[in-house]
Each structure stands twice: as structure tokens, then as C-alpha cells.
Amino acid sequence: MFISIDPASGLPIYLQIVNQIKTGIALGRLLPEEPLPSVRQLALELAVNPNTVARAYLDLEYEGVIYKRQGAGTFVSAQGVEMSKNERRKVLSELIEKALVEGVNLGLDERELRETFDRVLERIMRAREAEAVGR
Amino acid sequence: MRGDFTGGDYAIETERLGRTFGKFEAVRDVDLKVTRGTVFGLLGVNGAGKSTIIKMIVGHLRPTSGRISVLGRTLEKDLIDVRRRVAYVSENRYLYEWMTVEESVRFTRAFHDNWDERKAADLLRRFSLPPDKKVRQLSRGNRARLCLMLALSFNPELIILDEPTSGLDPIVRRDFIENIVSEIADEGKTVLFSSHIVDEVERVADYVGIINDGELLLTSSLDDIKASYKRVRYGTNGTRPELSGVPGLLMVENGRHEQVLTVKGFGDEVLGALGARGVANPEVLPISLEDIFVNTVRAERERRAAR
Numbered sequence: 001m002f003i004s005i006d007p008a009s010g011l012p013i014y015l016q017i018v019n020q021i022k023t024g025i026a027l028g029r030l031l032p033e034e035p036l037p038s039v040r041q042l043a044l045e046l047a048v049n050p051n052t053v054a055r056a057y058l059d060l061e062y063e064g065v066i067y068k069r070q071g072a073g074t075f076v077s078a079q080g081v082e083m084s085k086n087e088r089r090k091v092l093s094e095l096i097e098k099a100l101v102e103g104v105n106l107g108l109d110e111r112e113l114r115e116t117f118d119r120v121l122e123r124i125m126r127a128r129e130a131e132a133v134g135r
Numbered sequence: 136m137r138g139d140f141t142g143g144d145y146a147i148e149t150e151r152l153g154r155t156f157g158k159f160e161a162v163r164d165v166d167l168k169v170t171r172g173t174v175f176g177l178l179g180v181n182g183a184g185k186s187t188i189i190k191m192i193v194g195h196l197r198p199t200s201g202r203i204s205v206l207g208r209t210l211e212k213d214l215i216d217v218r219r220r221v222a223y224v225s226e227n228r229y230l231y232e233w234m235t236v237e238e239s240v241r242f243t244r245a246f247h248d249n250w251d252e253r254k255a256a257d258l259l260r261r262f263s264l265p266p267d268k269k270v271r272q273l274s275r276g277n278r279a280r281l282c283l284m285l286a287l288s289f290n291p292e293l294i295i296l297d298e299p300t301s302g303l304d305p306i307v308r309r310d311f312i313e314n315i316v317s318e319i320a321d322e323g324k325t326v327l328f329s330s331h332i333v334d335e336v337e338r339v340a341d342y343v344g345i346i347n348d349g350e351l352l353l354t355s356s357l358d359d360i361k362a363s364y365k366r367v368r369y370g371t372n373g374t375r376p377e378l379s380g381v382p383g384l385l386m387v388e389n390g391r392h393e394q395v396l397t398v399k400g401f402g403d404e405v406l407g408a409l410g411a412r413g414v415a416n417p418e419v420l421p422i423s424l425e426d427i428f429v430n431t432v433r434a435e436r437e438r439r440a441a442r
Contacts, residue, residue: 008337009421010361010366010423010426011421012361047312047338050319101416
């Protein structure tokens with residue numbers, strides 16, 4: 001998997017796993033119905049406590065991002081992130097607001113903020129296309 | 136009174152555990168509870184008392200006060216039974232220099248009727264330990280691997296590791312961590328380990344205890360600790376707010392255009408208090424276990440110095 005853990009980041013490890021799986025889905029690295037590694041596999045791969053991986057999977061399952069099929073394993077759910085469009089927009093607005101406040105504090109002006117936003121967005125879209133071609 | 140102390144749900148339970156060496160109080164009033172099926176990381180600087188606590192738990196050292204229960208047993212009555220069910224890997228590895236790897240395996244196997252041949256063979260292979268080599272000829276890393284292999288091969292219910300990776304290279308450390316992870320994943324075992332390496336504790340521990348000068352300063356689940364301790368950052372625009380009265384404030388760092396607070400017991404009251412002091416758009420940041428560890432130990436030292 002593409003997940004990498006940074007214990008020093010301060011963010012709880014289960015949240016790092018949750019966030020990176022969500023990002024993976026958003027970037028198209030993980031597709032609907034794609035199988036995820038078992039708790040044991042991922043725990044060994046990341047060298048983290050299996051209880052931590054289990055907790056991350058439970059959170060993702062609760063949110064509808066992934067689902068378990070009896071005896072077959074864990075999969076990315078077809079709906080992807082099962083949030084209504086409005087909810088998604090709300091979450092996104094909060095994140096962007098945080099980033100923009102940071103930018104203002106750093107002394108960037110409106111034009112520079114817009115340019116940065118566009119540049120980052122373009123990079124993400126490119127990465128997504130590259131993933132799609134690579135498959 | 137005695138009957139109350141059974142330690143049933145806990146793999147390890149200590150009550151007001153203490154140990155003195157002459158006038159020196161190495162361990163004081165330690166109440167340690169390690170829930171079955173979890174991984175407990177004991178964090179402390181060298182000389183904090185971690186090893187003394189562990190030696191008492193495995194019965195290598197008698198406490199001067201307090202009580203210990205291991206797997207529901209007391210050490211005075213059931214030491215033999217406890218030794219059969221508990222694996223102990225220490226920094227000073229108990230191996231005979233003149234034995235070969237194979238002889239060490241046979242020697243250890245003789246003490247355990249629950250020895251698992253398949254697991255032993257599997258671990259020997261996985262660690263690529265040369266059976267004919269004498270212990271004295273083994274590298275430091277391979278000695279450590281041999282100790283771990285011997286400890287895991289009799290299927291212990293509880294695994295106690297005292298600074299298991301101290302002085303080892305990253306590859307051997309990874310071997311240790313991966314094996315501990317697979318023990319927990321496959322068989323739901325309980326692990327207590329001590330370390331001064333925060334990264335390691337953070338990766339594998341469910342619960343953390345911070346030891347300083349023989350006292351347990353903090354014991355909690357890692358998730359709870361991370362939920363409670365936060366950093367709050369905001370721009371100051373030249374005027375710094377008056378911070379007295381902000382609840383749980385542990386530390387203030389001043390940047391040129393910003394201030395960063397470290398707060399314990401983070402919640403809405405903290406944000407409310409900051410808002411009332413004119414702080415706009417505070418950003419709440421997670422904090423690493425390393426910073427929590429350093430701040431907790433430092434705060435305790437300052438508290439003592441003030442006494």
C-alpha cells in the first residue's frame with residue numbers, strides 16, 4: 001500500500017491511516033470494490049499495532065468508505081466516501097479556510113493565494129490522470 | 136483486603152509498588168495496570184526506574200513495598216507458574232557464551248513443556264541464525280534475535296521486554312517490532328515493554344506510562360493522551376494576549392508573528408478563553424508523544440524544584 005506512517009507528526013496513527021486511505025480514494029489510487037490488505041498484513045507492513053489498523057478500518061467502515069464481506073476481506077465501497085455533496089463541500093470549505101487563513105498569516109495576497117490554489121489543484125488532477133492511465 | 140487484589144482483568148497489576156536500595160528510592164508508589172490483550176509501553180529516560188519495575192514484575196527483584204499480580208497470580212506463591220507463562224527479554228541478555236545457537240535452543244526448551252517446535256524452527260529460519268555458531272561469536276543483533284526467538288518459542292501469554300532494542304541497528308529493531316506485531320495480531324497476547332525510544336512506543340503501544348524518578352507520572356491510552364494534549368497556534372499581529380487563566384496551559388512558545396501554546400485537557404473552554412483574550416482564528420494542532428513526554432517530565436522537574 002501507499003500508506004506511510006510518521007509517528008512524530010503527532011496525529012494519532014489510526015487517523016493517519018484513515019486520512020491516507022481517504023486521500024488514496026480521492027486520488028483514484030484506490031478504486032471502488034478494490035480489496036484492502038488485511039489488518040494483520042497492513043500492521044506488519046507499517047510496523048504498527050494491529051489494534052490501531054483495526055480501529056482505522058472500523059472508522060472507515062462506519063463512515064461507509066469501506067466495507068467488510070464475510071470471509072472475503074475488506075473492500076473500498078462503491079459509493080466511495082458516502083457523504084452527500086453538500087456535506088463534502090462543507091468539509092472541504094473548512095479545510096480550505098484553514099489553509100487560506102494560514103496563507104494570509106504568512107503574508108500572501110489574494111492573487112498569490114489564488115495562484116497557489118490553482119497550482120495545487122492542477123497537480124492533483126494530473127496525478128489522478130496519471131493513475132488512471134497507469135492502470 | 137487481600138481478596139480484593141486478584142488482578143483478574145489485568146495481565147499485570149501493581150499496587151503502590153516500591154523499591155529502595157539503601158536510602159535511594161528507585162521506585163515509589165507505582166500503580167500499574169496492563170489490560171490483557173494490549174500493548175503497554177513504559178517510557179522513561181535512562182535511570183528513571185523502568186528496569187527496576189520490570190525486574191520486580193518478573194520476580195528477579197523483591198519489592199520493598201506494595202503488591203504485584205501477574206496473570207492473576209501473586210509472585211510469592213506462584214512464581215514457577217508465572218515463569219512458565221511469561222517471556223522476559225532484557226537488555227542484559229541471559230545467554231551462555233560457550234553454547235552454540237542449537238544448544239541454547241535445546242537448553243531453553245528443557246524448561247518449557249509448552250515449547251512450540253514449529254515456531255522455534257520458523258523463527259530460527261526467519262532470523263537466519265546459524266545453529267552451529269557459539270553465542271560468543273554472534274553479533275549483537277543476532278544475540279538479541281536469539282533471545283527473542285527463545286522467548287517467543289514457548290508461547291508465552293505475556294511478553295515482557297526491557298529496552299529490547301537498545302543499542303541495536305534499525306534492521307534488528309524492525310525485526311523486533313514486526314515480530315511483536317505479529318504476536319499481538321495472531322494470538323492476542325499481552326505485551327509490556329520499556330523503551331526510551333518514543334517512536335517505537337508510539338508505533339506499537341495501546342497504552343503508555345511515563346516514568347520519571349521512580350514515579351509513574353502519566354498512564355493512559357495513547358489515543359486519550361493525544362486527544363487531551365494539543366498545540367494551539369495563532370498570529371499575534373504585534374500584540375500578544377495576556378494568557379494567565381487559560382486552562383491547562385503547559386508551555387508558551389513565542390515566534391516573531393505567532394504564538395504556540397501547549398495545552399493539557401484541551402476543549403472548548405480553552406478556545407473560549409483564548410477568544411475572550413482577543414485571539415482570532417486559532418489553529419489546533421496535534422502534538423507528538425515525544426513532545427508530551429518531554430513536557431510532562433520537564434513540568435514535573437520544575438514542580439519539584441519549586442518545592
